Amino acid sequence: MKNLVKIIFLALLPFYFGCSDDDALTEVSGTGAPTGLSMDFKITQDNSGLVTITPSGENATQFQVEFGDGEISEEIAPGQSLEHIYAEGNYEVKLMAVNLSGERAEVIQNLEVSFQAPQNLEVSIVKDANNPFIVNVSATADFETYFDVYFGEDANEEPVSILEGETATHQYQETGTYNITVIAYSGGTQTTTFQQEIQIFFPLALPITFENPQVDYTFFNFGGGDGDGVPIVNNPAPNSVNSSSRVGQYTKIAGSESWAGTVAVLNEDIDFSGSNLLSVDVYSPQAGIPVLLKVENETDANIFAEAVTNTTLSNQWERLVFEMPVDAAQTYGKVVLFFNFNIPGTGETYYFDNIQKVPMSLPLDFEIFDSGAYVFTGFGGGNITVEGNPFADANNPSAHVGKFNKGVNAETWAGAFIELDEAVDFSQGSKIRLKVRSPQAGIQVLVKFEDPTDAAQFVEASATVNQADTWETVEADFTGMNLGNWKRLVLFFDFGNPGVGTDYYFDDVEQTN
Numbered sequence: 001m002k003n004l005v006k007i008i009f010l011a012l013l014p015f016y017f018g019c020s021d022d023d024a025l026t027e028v029s030g031t032g033a034p035t036g037l038s039m040d041f042k043i044t045q046d047n048s049g050l051v052t053i054t055p056s057g058e059n060a061t062q063f064q065v066e067f068g069d070g071e072i073s074e075e076i077a078p079g080q081s082l083e084h085i086y087a088e089g090n091y092e093v094k095l096m097a098v099n100l101s102g103e104r105a106e107v108i109q110n111l112e113v114s115f116q117a118p119q120n121l122e123v124s125i126v127k128d129a130n131n132p133f134i135v136n137v138s139a140t141a142d143f144e145t146y147f148d149v150y151f152g153e154d155a156n157e158e159p160v161s162i163l164e165g166e167t168a169t170h171q172y173q174e175t176g177t178y179n180i181t182v183i184a185y186s187g188g189t190q191t192t193t194f195q196q197e198i199q200i201f202f203p204l205a206l207p208i209t210f211e212n213p214q215v216d217y218t219f220f221n222f223g224g225g226d227g228d229g230v231p232i233v234n235n236p237a238p239n240s241v242n243s244s245s246r247v248g249q250y251t252k253i254a255g256s257e258s259w260a261g262t263v264a265v266l267n268e269d270i271d272f273s274g275s276n277l278l279s280v281d282v283y284s285p286q287a288g289i290p291v292l293l294k295v296e297n298e299t300d301a302n303i304f305a306e307a308v309t310n311t312t313l314s315n316q317w318e319r320l321v322f323e324m325p326v327d328a329a330q331t332y333g334k335v336v337l338f339f340n341f342n343i344p345g346t347g348e349t350y351y352f353d354n355i356q357k358v359p360m361s362l363p364l365d366f367e368i369f370d371s372g373a374y375v376f377t378g379f380g381g382g383n384i385t386v387e388g389n390p391f392a393d394a395n396n397p398s399a400h401v402g403k404f405n406k407g408v409n410a411e412t413w414a415g416a417f418i419e420l421d422e423a424v425d426f427s428q429g430s431k432i433r434l435k436v437r438s439p440q441a442g443i444q445v446l447v448k449f450e451d452p453t454d455a456a457q458f459v460e461a462s463a464t465v466n467q468a469d470t471w472e473t474v475e476a477d478f479t480g481m482n483l484g485n486w487k488r489l490v491l492f493f494d495f496g497n498p499g500v501g502t503d504y505y506f507d508d509v510e511q512t513n
Contacts, residue, residue, distance in 0.1 A: 033103035034060035060097035088188030115188035118144040152178035203267035207356035224256020256345030261338035274421035277358035283351035298333030361422035363510035366400040381410025395471035410499025415492035449486035
């Protein structure tokens with residue numbers, strides 16, 4: 001930094017510092033004026049603009065500083081320092097000194113105050129959990145004063161300005177690829193910029209329906225026909241099972257491996273809470289074809305669950321249900337389909353659609369899938385299992401029914417519950433109807449719904465079985481009951497009496513008006 005030094009010898013007159021202009025320095029005559037004047041500048045490295053100025057010089061007894069921005073300091077003695085806050089820029093700082101004889105001198109030094117660019121810029125870009133078009137951006141940095149966020153959707157967009165700890169939110173209007181730009185500003189001209197590309201799309205998640213043109217339904221084939229993927233085509237034969245207009249088509253090309261199949265990587269893990277059942281609508285060229293459905297962890301193929309179901313129809317849509325033996329501690333983000341598993345390909349074509357979770361919800365008829373899918377939890381000495389119907393007749397020809405065993409010495413309040421995926425809404429039907437077969441008449445069946453997050457919140461109603469040893473339909477009336485998060489169904493048989501080891505059978509639990 002170049003110093004411009006101007007030494008002025010002044011006449012001997014009473015010494016004082018006045019205003020910031022030169023006229024304030026009264027000239028005196030004499031010798032031995034201050035010499036070797038200089039200033040040491042220490043700029044605080046926090047973009048505050050704080051500068052510590054330490055004057056020095058020989059024969060000086062008092063110093064005064066004009067800061068170069070229109071302000072002037074008080075007098076200070078040798079060895080003392082001054083602090084002054086500057087805006088970013090270049091300044092001519094004048095040091096004035098006087099000795100005991102009143103002789104004076106001054107020096108001008110250039111001072112450049114330059115703020116640092118923000119450092120350690122970190123940006124968080126998070127898509128909204130419920131709306132894939134909403135993006136939230138926040139940022140942190142050292143030496144920053146604020147951030148400007150550009151979401152890249154409009155070439156003429158005005159940035160959203162945020163401070164550290166705040167969030168900028170934007171909702172995109174269209175799917176596509178956009179560049180998000182975050183500019184961190186310091187107290188001056190220095191900035192730091194961050195850019196990241198983001199894709200806005202409808203996530204590929206269950207259910208897979210092939211109906212939304214803005215969803216990327218990409219499947220990858222393996223074991224034969226690799227890379228051909230799954231074309232989305234018109235439904236070859238809509239029916240009551242699958243009336244969709246668009247479906248997926250898979251061809252197991254001639255000579256492909258017996259384990260050939262197709263896989264999709266989901267953007268969201270499958271939610272297996274409640275039910276572990278998946279269903280797929282399948283249109284097969286022949287009946288008796290084994291279809292294997294597999295779900296995998298997105299990053300570790302050794303973590304998987306799979307099940308096989310055979311087709312029963314040819315050239316017709318049918319819904320195949322798969323009970324997936326998943327591990328609740330793992331996550332599954334891939335769906336894999338194998339058609340005619342363990343048989344080499346012959347060039348046959350299959351159509352599939354509506355890969356979805358089968359919700360555990362009313363009605364419960366125990367028929368649509370394997371009985372092991374219904375997970376009841378007993379308490380107080382009660383227990384529920386799903387078994388073959390031992391008393392099938394015209395009143396209840398179902399193949400499977402629920403069996404409640406009230407064990408010997410079970411509590412009067414013994415029962416069992418099951419978690420539902422969908423809450424019961426009594427505005428859609430105020431009665432719960434079920435078929436019951438009891439060895440004695442006059443027992444009370446108590447039906448209760450709880451909020452799984454707060455068992456103190458519940459509603460309940462009872463029904464009376466009037467006949468013994470026959471299937472009878474009974475109703476529990478919930479008219480006027482409160483609405484709530486009723487996702488836990490609890491059943492009590494012969495409520496109020498201790499258990500003696502009796503079995504009670506029930507079926508077709510449904511909501512009705």
